[in-house]
Amino acid sequence: SQTIHQWPATLVQPVGSPLSLECTVEGTSNPNLYWYRQAAGRGLQLLFYSVGIGQISSEVPQNLSASRPQDRQFILSSKKLLLSDSGFYLCAWTFGQGYGYTFGSGTRLTVV
Amino acid sequence: GENVEQHPSTLSVQEGDSAVIKCTYSDSASNYFPWYKQELGKGPQLIIDIRSNVGEKKDQRIAVTLNKTAKHFSLHITETQPEDSAVYFCAGNTGGFKTIFGAGTRLFVKA
Numbered sequence: 001s002q003t004i005h006q007w008p009a010t011l012v013q014p015v016g017s018p019l020s021l022e023c024t025v026e027g028t029s030n031p032n033l034y035w036y037r038q039a040a041g042r043g044l045q046l047l048f049y050s051v052g053i054g055q056i057s058s059e060v061p062q063n064l065s066a067s068r069p070q071d072r073q074f075i076l077s078s079k080k081l082l083l084s085d086s087g088f089y090l091c092a093w094t095f096g097q098g099y100g101y102t103f104g105s106g107t108r109l110t111v112v
Numbered sequence: 113g114e115n116v117e118q119h120p121s122t123l124s125v126q127e128g129d130s131a132v133i134k135c136t137y138s139d140s141a142s143n144y145f146p147w148y149k150q151e152l153g154k155g156p157q158l159i160i161d162i163r164s165n166v167g168e169k170k171d172q173r174i175a176v177t178l179n180k181t182a183k184h185f186s187l188h189i190t191e192t193q194p195e196d197s198a199v200y201f202c203a204g205n206t207g208g209f210k211t212i213f214g215a216g217t218r219l220f221v222k223a
Contacts, residue, residue, distance in 0.1 A: 006155075
C-alpha cells in the first residue's frame, strides 16, 4: 500500500531564517505531487505541483520554492521566511490526472 | 478556469439528523468530484468521490449526488454522529493536473 510521510510536524522559525519541508511517498512510482498551504480556519491554497522529477509548476509567487530531486521526494523551501509564511503546509500525491489526493499529516509552521 | 463554490460555510445539526453540503462548479469539462474530510490538526482525507458518468454514489451513511446540467453536486450525511464533526471540502477536476477545492464547510454535530 502507499504511504506519504511529511515532516516535521511542527516548526517555529524566526523571520529571515531558511525553511526546508520534506515529503516522501512510498509504495508507488511517478506520482503527481503537490504542496498546499492552509491559513488558520481557511481553505487550501495550491503552492506547487510536480508531475515528474525536476518538473515543478508554481501557483504562488515569490518567497517559496519547491524541488523534486527524486521520484517520490518533494521539498518545499524558502531562503528567508516572512511572518506571512506561517500556516499549515500539506503535501499530497495522486496517481495521475482525475484521481483523488492522499494528503500527508501536515506541518504547522509558525514564523516569529 | 474552474471555480468551485461551496455552501454553507458553517453547518450545525443535532446528532442523528442529516447534513447536506452543496457545491457548484463553473467548468462543464469537469468530470471528477471528490469530497474530503479534515479533522482538527490533520490533513484532509478523501471520503467519497463521483465521476460525471454517475448521478449518485453511496457509501454507508454518506452519499454524493451530481447534477451535470445544473453543474452542482452535494454531499449527504445521514444519521450524523459527533465524530462527523469536521471541515468538509468539495472539489472539481477536469482531468488535468490540478484539482480545484471549495472553501470548506465546518460541520458541528451536537450530541
